[in-house]
Amino acid sequence: MSRWSQYDTDEERLPEGMQRIGYDADTQTYTFRDAEGTIWESAPGNRYGQLHPVNTTYAPYGDEEARDATEPLHSPSKGPYTSWRHEMMPLLNWFLLVGLFLIFIFWFIGGTTKKIEPVNCGEHSSPYKIKSGDTCWAIAEGHHLPLDSLMNENQGLDCDKLPVGGTVCIPRV
Structure with a gap:
């Protein structure tokens, strides 16, 4: 068979x-x-x-x-x-949570910048507001001063990290 x-x-x-x-x-x-x-x-x-x-x-x-x-x-x-939109709805919730987490992280990182405290210059110096791109050498040359006198007037000034919008004291000659 x-x-x-x-x-x-x-x-x-x-x-x-x-x-x-x-x-x-x-x-x-x-x-x-x-x-x-x-x-x-x-x-x-x-x-x-x-x-x-x-x-x-x-x-x-x-x-x-x-x-x-x-x-x-x-x-x-x-x-x-x-529809495909209905099938992808769980991913929307996941992307929303990731997006909110990233916004929080960027807010936290951006919110930790130092507050610029006003500087009181003495009677033998005048204030100068720091602009973007300024360096200690450029400020001293712009005011026809030696760099040492600018550094002596502003004790503790870090020329590598000049805060934009901050103030330095320019000595009068």
């Missing part, structure tokens, strides 16, 4: 209107479409047997004209439809 039977084709084994449309060799599952366009999959390794529906509904080939033009593609009668 041979292993092949007379009922070995899709027409004899599948319900009426059911058609095999694909096979995935990696998962060993067969894909079928019924007369309404619903997609069904077999259990891995089984060509026939129990089928389970897949959540996507497609119009059968050739039925595009039969569909009413006023009917939406995914109406409630065809089952639930989820």
